Amino acid sequence: MKLTLTPSEAWQPLPVDEWDEAAALHLLRRTGWSAQTPEVDRALADGLDVTLQRLFPATPPAMRTPPSIVALEEDTPEFAAKIRAAAPAERRELYQQARERSRNALLDLTAQWLQHASRPEFAAVEKWTLFLGNVYVVAARKVQNSALLYRHQDMLRRNCTGTAPDLTKAVLRSPAMINYLDLQQNRNGAPNENFARELMELFTLGIGHYTENDIKDAARAFTGYVQRFGDYRFEPRLHDHSPKTIFGHTGNFDGDNVIDLIYAQKAAGTHLPALLTRFYLTDETLPDGHLDALGDWWRATGFDLRQLAQRYFSSRLFFAPQFRGGYIKSPVQFFLGLVQDFSLDVPPLPRRFEPAFRQMGQVLYDPPNVRGWVGGREWISSTTIEARRVLARAFFQPFDETRLNADEQRTVAAARAAGEKAFTVTDNTLQPYAALNPDDAAARLLRQLLSLPASEAYRRAIGAALASDGKPARPLARVRDAVVTVLETPEYQLC
């Protein structure tokens, strides 16, 4: 990668005179999903520092626990007792029911999270939480209890502005993680290396910064961390209390000790910033010198995550011209960006959009493996492009409520009563464009939706499509067609 900024220049704050509309748009689109005029205006008025304090607050705003998750948690011990007491044939039936309930709760959770995250006041924290969830991965395909998945994400959210070592220690105690990486089975005399390996390789240090022996002994230190019905506890009789040697240090280490040893390694300073770069900034790798400079500073803060976010997103490197507008949106960003761009509410009907997420390659709460989603160009194939196109068009189809089942109708009614009702793009939203002349409408539309100015040819093509001699005959229909088409072009996939 070619950078004109030196390692010490890269992380200096953006000069005040460079904090302009373009910079604000870049910041909001990258730290969140998109950028609407009120947010941009506010950011410009407040200045960069105050904006970042607000986007990454000391206490992250909470998400309301979805009712289906609450119900699942309340019922789990009872259900388990029922399964134990049942005859074998009945048991299979009960397991089926439990899986079904958990699956429904997951769909509900997905819809609730999307609605919560779509709000501009929550977007930055939720995207940051999603980022951390892509580091400390757990997945529904193995952790089949959706309540555990919700609690894991909530733990990440609550700890996302604290320190990385504290967060990692909380991850060790997350029942979802205890399940996902086999800590439950990891016991004295019969170690299971899964957690120790992924912790070092993927979560904290990266390949090459530990040995197989470090992993073997760390695995012994991580024995005894178990969970029951979603409650974590440390079980001393399962723990290996004997000495371990990790990174050259010997002692009767427990899990927390190992985590402290990990964060004493040099690689701990740069590993998360490298992952941050891939998630938020670019597919390319930053040069070692630049990462080291940031890593050394971050270590000195005690690995403070809030400070990391604020420093990173206020840096000259983050705002460098080469990083503006060329980043491929993830499926979640594509979806939520669309929701924000048209001031929509996420319909409380997860079954309607869950297939789209699956085909776009990002099923929330279910990354394909412990590495998480790689992102960037890997989001793009003929299949996933088709899925984005279909999704974009679906937001413009009117809602046919007669095709909803009774439960779904009730859910929609409840959402409407709570003030959430803009589920699709209506003529009202599009009317302002139909009232303008084609060239002005095209310019305004493209400025609203795209992250970089459209090319002259692109603008002209949209203008021509909006013109009164174009097809179809109704102006609003022409606007609708043009807008949908813009959403399908490469330009809209970039931020």
Place this chain on the structure above:
Amino acid sequence: MKNHPNFLPSSRREFLTMSAKGIGLLAFTHYAPSFLVSSARAEVPAPRKDMPILVIVQLAGGNDGLNTVVPFEDDRYYRLRPSLAVSKDKVLRLDDHLGLNPACAGLHRLAQEGKLAIIQNVGYPNPNRSHFRSTDIWETASESNEFVSTGFVGRYFDNCCGGAPAGNDPLGVHLTGEVPEIFLGDREHETFGVLPYGNLNRRNENLGLLEKLVQQPVAGENESASYLRHTMMDTLVTERKVADLLSRYQPAAEYPRNAFAAELRNVAALIAGGLSTRVYFVSLGSFDTHVNQQGRHEQLLTTLGDGLSAFQKDLEAHQLAGQVLAMTFSEFGRRPMENDGKGTDHGTAAPLFVMGAKVKGGLHGTAPDLSVDRNQDLTYSVDFRQVYATVIDRWLAGDSAAVLGRKFEPLGFI
């Protein structure tokens, strides 16, 4: 370069005629899109239809080789796996010492018909037990301490199929959501993704405007943007063709009703439909059985065997079997000693399967040496790149030394 309409490869012409608004040639008169320039620079002959086809079957997660090809006469096997070992009376015998897991009935039949080669103890020096690293190594065919960003199939495409294939069909088709690393080459090649239950078949009245917009370079286009745009353009052409082939296909075998079998059925449909695609990629998993292995492993092996069986039968009925070779791979095998969770941890070498009418069926190579200590892993005897070299040289008529970086000793299964 002249933008004369007749200069365009036929599929670009198709691309233009797709436009309901008859945008046609107008879009091309003002500039030359880069993809047209590169596909005109064909230095090597383009592949034709009816050239040999390779189907790569990924067993994701690390398949437990020892419980797949079972050394049922070896005491050490039973000592290493007191609860997981497959019992002698249940194996499907291949010879006096080795047999297949009872869940491999489909594979066993193929072996008996001489259509399945079982290459034993395949791995590589200095094995890596990380899923991602080891999958990288298998897909890129690198040394275990090298980091290579191209896949061996991508490099095969670079070396052996430089020109655009006939009809501009994709060179590689993957039946997975993501493009596999195995397809990535130094040059851009057309690949296409098909979901197990087929692409959505949607008409789009705005296709004409979309085509026009997609042809414009994005303002300040960087590599990501360019990649996006080219992918979309190629997608629009191929999309129409593939949907058509899948919907018209009549399979001549009964495929089991699961996603993996559906993937294979779609591969058969595209081969029978005459696409000039050379390599297909399908995936089955996860084989990462750290805990409670038996049930899950048996289920996966059944899916694998029954799916491949149906696929082979279907190809034979369509007189295509002589043209197709299928090969499995997995990032590693699993540890000989079982763990305390009735499962196995990441290991090293394992057997792999090669299926086809033209294969020399039966066991190849030697069984792994089981004189290992607790927590010790197997030592490979066949380097997986030997398998690749054999397939590249003798099946795909390519140049394995160019693709793999050096010569590897070929094996006798083709």
